[in-house]
Each structure stands twice: as C-alpha cells, then as structure tokens.
Amino acid sequence: MDAFGMGLVAALGALATVAGASEDIESDVGSQSNPNSQVQLAAQVGNPHRIYNKAIAGEPPSNALWCATAAIMAYVLIQGYHMPLLFAAAAGASLAALFNGVMATSAYLGRNASQARFNQWVYLDIIRYTTPSIMAHVWITSFCIVLISIIQVYILTPHHPFPIPVIALIWGLTVGAVGSSVGDIHYGGEREFQWRLFGQGLNTMLSGQIVRKAEAGLRNSIDNAWFCAKFGGPCTGMGFGLTVFLDNWRTTVFDPVNQAGAAIAMGVFFVIVMNLYNFYCELSARRKYGPYPGYKGDIAA
C-alpha cells in the first residue's frame, strides 16, 4: 500500500459518487426503468400526462451503452492519436451524450405515438427542454466512469488487464443496476405516488394513477429531477461510491496476490456489516412510521 495508490482509490470513490448521483437523476428526468411502467400505464388508464417517457432498455444496458461509447472514443483518442487523458474522456462523454439524445427522443416519440388510442399527445416543447438535461447528466456519468476506467488501466498499480471499453461496460452495468435499485425507489415510491400511507405498497387499483399536476401547472420531468436530486440521487451516489471505494480499498491495502485471503475476508466482513446495518435501518423505519393503519395481522396472499 502506498499513499499515491490510496489517493487514487479515494479519487475513484469520489468519481463514482458523482457518477451514481448523476445516473439516478438522469433516469428520473426521463422516467426510465421501474418508474417508467407507471408513466406508461398512466395514459392507458385514462391519465394522459406531460412526463417524459424515456424507455431505453432499463438502466443497466443503457448505461453500459453510454459508458462503452464514451470509452471507445477515449480509447481511440488515447491509443491512436495520443490525446491527453482528460480531453479524451471529455470527447468520449460528448459522443455518449449525443447517442443518448437520439435514443431518448426516439423513445419519447415512439412510446407516445404508440398510445394514440389513449389520447396521449406528443409535446415537442418537452423534447426541447428536457432532452438537454438528460444528455447533460449522461455526460457527467459517462465522463466519471471513463475516468475511473482510465485510472484503473493506466495509473493505478497493478494496471487492470482488461481493455478500457470492457471495464467501462461493466461499470456502466453496475452504476445502472445501483441506480435502478436505489434511487428509482425514491422517484417511483414518493414522487409518482405522494399520498400513500407507510406500509401500503402499491395497490393494483392505484396502478397508473400517478401525480400529473404540480404545485403550479402541470408536472414535468424537470420537477422530478429537482425532487430526486435531494435524496434519491445522493443515495445512489453514496451506494455506488461505496461499492467502488470499498472494493478497491481492500485490494489496495491487501496485496491481491500475496494477501488474497485477507482481501476476501475483508470483503465478507463488509457484506456482513452492511447486511446488519440494512436490517437495523428497516427495523428502525418500521418502529418510527409503522404499522400501516389497515394492517390486520398476517393475511395469506
């Protein structure tokens, strides 16, 4: 272990935190992933809306695409044209943002056009002012992920044996999976359905009955980004940042070849501590906010 390596691991953690936060907000601006099913259902149960419907294959594959796109551009510029690392990462992220804009607009146009019989209109102003926000968040996410890959391959010792595009693809899948399971709950659970009591879950009767009207006027996806940036986004960032930091920390402190046993034991220790903490969080939430008033003992499903 050396101080330089530890500093790099800290930088990886910081970059991952930013990437996680921006990834989650990006998916919330476009209502991607799990909350998307409710946005899609809304029109079908008679609630046309002005919320962006960005269905790009769920978060893990779509983020893998943005990060891999940014990574190939960066890799080509570094290997073939000897560009500075930061410039290459920025150029790659710009290409990824452009790809994202194409996919996002085609999904919004396609999904809404396929709901013509439910009178779901296509609003061009939503495309004009929401898409740049989505693209900007993708830029931040893919820039951070590509920088993580570059640090792992070129700077951190021992150098990672995989090529940059593959590492970026895997990190993209990971950040998408973390965002999908951490931050989307906040958007889907607390923004699309604001009046639910604690412990109620989502009743089938409420499917598609999302909040469509805002404090003033009609709700749009920028409002949702504002809301999610306060809790869901930072939570995702913390989740992904800790994943990257703790995982790299244990292989930096313990040599992965000579002290492999210690590194694995440390990983198992982290998993056990996190499980205990999760258990504590759930118990504490149930104690503070529960039980659900309609709860009448265990009922067979």
Add this chain to the structure above:
Amino acid sequence: MTVGGGAGGAPQSIEPKKLRIYGLVGSVVGIYLAYILNSVTGTNIFSFVGSLAALFAVVMGANAVRRVCAYGIGTGVPSIGMLALGMGIVASLFGLNIAEQLGIGILGVIVALVYSVIFGYVVGLIANRVMGFNIPIMEEGLSDLSGAGTMAIIGWSFAISGSLAYSAIVTNVINTGFLAIIFICGGLAILHPFNANLGPDEKQDRTLVNAVMVGGMSNIATGVCALLTLGLPAGMVQIVAGFAVWYYFYVWFFRLAKRDAAAVVGTGLLPPSAL
C-alpha cells in the same frame, strides 16, 4: 413493463419470411461484397460495407423481437436483445474459428450462420419446453434472433477489423475491447425499436425504421473504433456513411411518429378529455 402489445401476434404488413430472406441474404451478400471489394482493391476502405450489411440483420432481428415480445413479454424485451447478441458472439467466434481450422476460412460466415440458427432453435426449445414460456413462435423467433445477432456481430466486426480472419478479429475486436460496443450497441439496435415503440398502437414500419436508425448510430460507433484499427480514411468513411443512414432514418421515424400520434403539439395543456 407489464403492458405490451396484445397477445396472439403482432399485426404486420411485411411478412416475416420476406424480412428473414432480406435480412439473411442482405447481410451475407453485404459482408462478402465488402470482403471482395477490400481484397480486389487491396485497401480497407470498403470495410464500411460490412457495417451496412449488419443493418439488414438488425432489421430482421428487430422484427423477430417484435413478434416474440408481442405475446406480452414486456420487461423481457431488453433481455431478449442481449440474448440475441450473446448467442451471436458464441456462434460467430465458433463459425469463424471452425471454418479456419477446416481450411475453408472464406466460408466462416456461412458456418457461423448455420450454427447460430440451430443454436437459436435449441434455446427456443428449452425456453418453451423446459421453462414453459408456451409462446408458439418462440423457436422460430429465437432462430431469427440468433441468426440476426450473429450476422450483425460479423458485419460490425468486419467493419472494425477489415478482415474475416479469426486472428484479425481477435486482435482488433476482442483484445481491444471493441466487442463491448458491438455487443451493447448492436443489442440496443435489435431491442430498442420494439421497446421504444411499445404500446397498443405500435406499427411495424415505425419499429423497423427505428431499427435502421439505431443501426446507423452503431455504424458511427464502429467507425470511431475503425479510426484506431483501420486508420483515418476508412474510419471517416464509415462514420459519414453511418451518419447518413442515421439522419435519413431519424427524419423518417419522426415523420412516422407524427403520422401515428394522437396529436403532435408544440406546447400545451393536457388533452381536453383528460382535464
């Protein structure tokens, strides 16, 4: 997503058999045309023809996704696209390698295609019989998807490596990691069209135009990769060709979306019926 198209097959104006023939013949002929042009002229500038050939396979794959997923598979749309490219990677590497070892390297594309169709059929059988999907066209659909994924991967791999030799593809596509972008961008080209147009009023022409549009975008990505492996001229030709395809089909897609939507408005409140 729980709400897909209706069960019982999607309405279609172009027959799947016709699209299958276009897809397979177009991609095989395109890849060999690119190979011959490159060999005859002694350059790698015609590698972009391989990336255009992949578009035929993408259209066929997108139509297969549309047919299989119209049976109510909603969240499975991304998975089935990934499955197609996963089967494609196995089949293409197997086919190119085996053909080379048998001394018929030039026929590698055909070997990979035959293997992939059988592979897809077996996976379809397992999905239907063992896992109990009970989708009548599952075997046929997965054969199509596997074939489409294989041809797309070979087409784009050729576009990056400029050669059909197994060793060249391993050096230029796999060792550099560019297979990652072929896998994910190609997968999205096959799965995104139906996913992006999911809904009861989905139309076949709009979905397939979307497929070519995303395929054109993938050509831009492989063109960027080719800048490193084939050099500036071949890469730029590929990027320009990809951009032209993308632009033409994006405009077309926008026109079709305007045709099919209930209304396209610059701005405004909710429809009067919903207020």
